[in-house]
Amino acid sequence: MNGKATTTRTKLERGRSALGPALELVHTGRAPTRAVLTSELGVTRATAGAVAAELEALGLIRVDSSPGSAAGSQGRPSHRLAVRESGPVAVAAQVHADGFRAALVGLGGRLVATAPGSVTITADPAQVIGEVVDHCARLLRDSGLRCVGAGLAVPSAVAEPDGTALNPLHIAWPAGAPVREIFATCVREAGIGGPAFTGNDVNLAALAEHRHGAGREAQHLLCVATGHRGVGGALVLDGRLHTGSSGLALEVGHLTVNPEGRPCHCGGRGCLDVETDPLAFLTAAGRTPGPEESLLKQSGDLLRNEYGDPAVRTAAEELIDRLGLGLAGLVNILNPDRIILGGLHRALLDADPERLRAVVADRSLWGRSGSVPILPCTLDHNSLVGAAELAWQPVLDDPLGALA
Incomplete structure (x- = not known):
């Protein structure tokens, strides 16, 4: 292989490896322009431009190549970057002592749609989670949007690696309920695409606030x-x-x-x-x-x-x-x-x-x-947003691989 081909392949690989970090920067609002993206990634302007273009082609972000100049500014303004409003979503759900809530959450922690459920939380986690997932599937069908995965927040410590609700004190579920397995099965049977994740509600609230709310930086x-x-x-x-x-x-x-x-x-x-x-x-x-x-x-x-x-x-x-x-x-x-x-x-x-x-x-x-x-805390429904973050994480890690 000649030197020119090797250099081209190296640049391409470098650009692809930057896709995940670049998407996370836009997702968390830390790269509002291509100039900031270039600086944060430590790459050339051309590489940053190629990375942004690839993320736009994947339907994840939008690039405004002709932004207006701020009053008093000089020179050509940098391309503006933002998450795509019509892009994919993650399905998210939260179960709590008084009911549940289902949602669709886009990049940037943006709530696209929500549906509350005030049903009695019975002692059967499979029945409750099944009803929650039905609400999620209905929201997804009505939206017509692509789904990257699903996340569930529960009011219990979730033991790893099995994903069991160790001790759900304030709902009547049995200790050790296999909530992750139940949720994944319901998600699959409902035809919701992508992997399924489960976590403790306050853990997920903290994750959401760190990325999008009062805990940023x-x-x-x-x-x-x-x-x-x-x-x-x-x-x-x-x-x-x-x-x-x-x-x-x-x-x-x-x-x-x-x-x-x-x-x-x-x-x-x-x-x-x-x-x-x-x-x-x-x-x-x-x-x-x-x-x-x-x-x-x-x-x-x-x-x-x-x-x-x-x-x-x-x-x-x-x-x-x-x-x-x-x-x-x-x-x-x-x-x-x-x-x-x-x-x-x-x-x-x-x-x-x-x-x-x-x-x-x-x-x-x-x-x-x-x-x-x-x-x-500053986010509405931060546990829901955090549950969606679990589903978005594979995309943030490897946009091309996750969306292939």
Whole structure:
């Protein structure tokens, strides 16, 4: 083979190896122009242009070669890059204590369509997951879009490598339910294309927030959130979820913050899971939960609309202090560079941000030496977006191979 042919093949291989990193840069909003893409990839402008053109040909992004110039700018503006609105989607679903939600999610974490389901979550995971997948398949058929895969978020630690729900405390599923196998079977039988993935709901929320929301650019991101019941946590290190040796890391809901507190489902007492979740707040405020709405919505509405009520304020302060104590312990152990809070914890932060930050700073070594930013999660349905991220990952790793 002559030298010219070898050089051409080398350039082609180099360009193809850059397709995944380039797509991830556009997907996460870090490469809005071809000039930024060139710089981030460390390639020539010609190579960046070829990579962008290939991703456009695959139907994943769009390239605007004639963008308008910003006011006062000089020279020709760089081509603008964006995800294609009519491109492929991932199917995503979330099961929680009060029902489920199905969605189609495009690149960029964009929710294309959603369908809520408020059915009773029975003790049969196959029945529940089958109904969830039926909703997903209906959304996909109605959209007419191509599907790259499917992801499911569940309110349980998911043990690896088998994909079993280790201990779904707040739904009636049996411990060790093979949720990944069930989901993959239902996805296949429904005719939904692509691989199927399953993960813990808070882990997936953290992944979505890191790529598209309040956690962007953080190197060591700690996420703590309430679900409809209970408390979960997740850690994202350098862009990857830290799941431990078997997928069970960061079960922060079972940190003890009140040794004389309520009995917890884990066998302990006074855990975050039962001291700072929606039911704990409603109980502390002297309110009886109603059956018509989720506990998460009832607690959030109470905090936002009746914070002036002394009983509500006292209950909020009690939960803030316990949450702050738990966060301080996590800061001491993990030394994150950012904390994000979701669910009721986000509402507690909004209600009294200075109190929560003061508790964390006062009770943690690193908090005293330099404050750790504590921010609210910003994405709607972040667990759904995170479930879709699992399905998108093979495409981000190898666009040509995944879409062939």
